Amino acid sequence: MKVLLLSNRVPFPPNSGYPIVVYNTIKGLLHQGVEVTLFSLNSSKHYVDVDDIYDPIFDQINFHSFTIDIEVNIWDAFVNIFSSESYNVSRFFDDDAEKVLEGILREHEFDIIQFEGLFVVPYIDTVKAHSKAKLIYRAHNIEFDVWERLAMRESFTPRRTYLEFLSRRLRAYETEQVNRFHQVFAISQPDRQKLLLMGCRTKLDVFPVALDFEKYKVDVGKTSFPTLFHLGAMDWRPNKEGLEWFLDEIWPDIEELSGELRFYIAGKNMQRQFFEYDSDNLIVEGEVLDAVEFMNSKAIMIVPLLSGSGMRVKIIEGMAMQKCIIATTMAAEGIDYKQGRDILIADTADEFYRSILKCITQPNRWLEIGKNARKTAEKHHEIHANAKRMVAIYQELMEAKIRLD
Numbered sequence: 001m002k003v004l005l006l007s008n009r010v011p012f013p014p015n016s017g018y019p020i021v022v023y024n025t026i027k028g029l030l031h032q033g034v035e036v037t038l039f040s041l042n043s044s045k046h047y048v049d050v051d052d053i054y055d056p057i058f059d060q061i062n063f064h065s066f067t068i069d070i071e072v073n074i075w076d077a078f079v080n081i082f083s084s085e086s087y088n089v090s091r092f093f094d095d096d097a098e099k100v101l102e103g104i105l106r107e108h109e110f111d112i113i114q115f116e117g118l119f120v121v122p123y124i125d126t127v128k129a130h131s132k133a134k135l136i137y138r139a140h141n142i143e144f145d146v147w148e149r150l151a152m153r154e155s156f157t158p159r160r161t162y163l164e165f166l167s168r169r170l171r172a173y174e175t176e177q178v179n180r181f182h183q184v185f186a187i188s189q190p191d192r193q194k195l196l197l198m199g200c201r202t203k204l205d206v207f208p209v210a211l212d213f214e215k216y217k218v219d220v221g222k223t224s225f226p227t228l229f230h231l232g233a234m235d236w237r238p239n240k241e242g243l244e245w246f247l248d249e250i251w252p253d254i255e256e257l258s259g260e261l262r263f264y265i266a267g268k269n270m271q272r273q274f275f276e277y278d279s280d281n282l283i284v285e286g287e288v289l290d291a292v293e294f295m296n297s298k299a300i301m302i303v304p305l306l307s308g309s310g311m312r313v314k315i316i317e318g319m320a321m322q323k324c325i326i327a328t329t330m331a332a333e334g335i336d337y338k339q340g341r342d343i344l345i346a347d348t349a350d351e352f353y354r355s356i357l358k359c360i361t362q363p364n365r366w367l368e369i370g371k372n373a374r375k376t377a378e379k380h381h382e383i384h385a386n387a388k389r390m391v392a393i394y395q396e397l398m399e400a401k402i403r404l405d
Contacts, residue, residue, distance in 0.1 A: 001394060002035045004110045004133070006101075008092055008119040010040040010048040010065060012058055015291065016233045016268060017313035018140060021187075022116050024210045025138075027057050028387025034394075037062040037108065039101055041092060041120065043070045045235075064104055066097040086169040088143065093122040105130035112136060112394050118143045118170075121177050134397040137181040138207070141310025142194045144170035149307035150237060175199060182397055185390075188311045188334025205393060208334070209316045210386040213378055215292065216320035220367070222297055226360040228254075228263040229298035231291060232314055235269035238307045242328070246304040247277050250349045254356055255281050261360065264298055266291075295321040300359050300366055303327035304352070311335060316381050319343075319373035324366035326355045342369065342376045 007022050014023035029036050042048060042065045050065055070091045101123055110133040115121055117140045127135065144167045151163035178184060178200045185207045186192040192206050230246075232239040243265070251263065263282045265274060270286040278284045288294045295301070301323040303315055311334040318325050319342070325332075326344045337343045344359075346352040359366040 001033070001112070001391070001398075002037070002108070002110045003029060003112045003114060003394070004037045004039065004104070004108075005114050005116055006120040006123060006127075007038065007040045007116040008043065009046045010042050010050065010053075011038075012048060012050075012053045012055055018117065020211075020313050020317075021140060021209055023057065024212060024383050025114075025116075025387070025390075026061060027212060028210060028383045029391065030057065030060050031384055032387050032391045034391060035062075036060070037104070037110070038064070039104060040065045041070075041094075041097060042067045043092075044068070045070055062108075064100065066094065066100050068092065068094050068097055086166070086173040088166060088170055089119060089122060089173055092119040098123060098126050101126055102130055109133075111398050114138055115181075116140070118174060118177075124177070124180060134182045134394075135180075136183045136185060136397075137178065137202075138185045138187075139178075139191060139195065139310075140187055142174070142191055142198075144168075144174055145194065146238070146307065150241075153241070153307060171198075178202060182400075183393065190334050191310060207386060207390060208336075209311050209313050209381055210383040211316060211320055211377070211381050212383045213320060216317070217292075217296075218322045218374070219296055220322070223299055224262070224297060225299045225363060226258060226261045227298045228261070228300045228302050228356065229295070230263075230265050230302045230304075231267055231288075231294065231318075232303075233268045234271055234274065238305050239267070240271065242304040242306050242331075243274070245306060246302065246352070247274075247282075250304070250352045251277075251282065253349070253353055255279075257357060258360065263302075264294075266294055291317070292321065295323060299324065300356065301325040301327075302352075303331040305331035315343075316377055319377035320381075322370035322374045324359055324369040325373065326352060326359070336380050337373075337376060340369075342373045344369065 009018055011019035011022035014020045026036050038061050110131060113127055113131060113133040114136040116138050148167040151160050151167055154160035154163055175198045179202050181202055184200060184202045184204045186195055187208060189206055192204055230243055234240055264285060266285040266288045268287045275284050301318040305328050312331055315325055326346050328347050329345055332343055339345050344355045346355045
């Protein structure tokens, strides 16, 4: 079986949500004996020097990439207002990238072509023109939902108006494109329901974030207590917004609980404003070399998201590392959990305060929740079980006679 994956980022190294999902998809498929080809847009925002990739998974695939500039251009954004296109999406299309993809499709035949996320969907016409493969859209989240929720929380009227405009354009584009595939994979049950409400008539299955649990070695002996931590890419607006809220509205009271309590903040592209919060009890580390080791060394994971969509990969990783996770309902959306057993849900400052207080005064409590979280993650997010099910769907599609318009 020959599969081509299209991604809007190079998933090497797998050091944040989207790359982890794509990387583990590749790893799982290879384990099932699938021949994998990957075409990645290598954007200016997340540029990777492909000559510096040293990874056994990378060596097992046929890899192609195209360097593309997706930086926001004020003039282009203004002109786009008078068009019918979504500016969020159109920035990822490039005529030369299309030619590279066309060359791949002319030289190779594929059984399955999987679009990893909305931002590679602009290349669907090229794929349809040069391939008879069955086409799959993997919705990593519902993109318009992210922007719609951001707009709802924006107090500055001009910015809110523009965010609402962007979300409407994204909704129209996603709704139009979702039925142009043979199969759609949602990343969670809530996202599946949203796709149905959008009018998705395509065969629809759920494939959550998958992890290789061999990578997530837990050593409680190396865990410092009492410690809190937050880990996430800080160039993603929901992460930035949620952490600001926690630091401004919740942390000052938490800090008074114990002179020994430490809160560690880490993540890629840490913005300067967060270093201004640095104190004896709050340590801003920026990007860490080993996220797994960082998580292992801390006790309680804080995820205060107020907006977003999809499934938070870092929460699944935290569960894999037996962390006690205190998160908002929004952050835990799409994850199969039981409140109070696998995770603690807190949506207000008071709820965060009470949950953190309970964990640091009852050490056995956070240990028990962490152990339950690991078991739940293993049940729903194991890489090889997910890949086996994905390949079975590939096989069904290859045998079915489905025509697209």
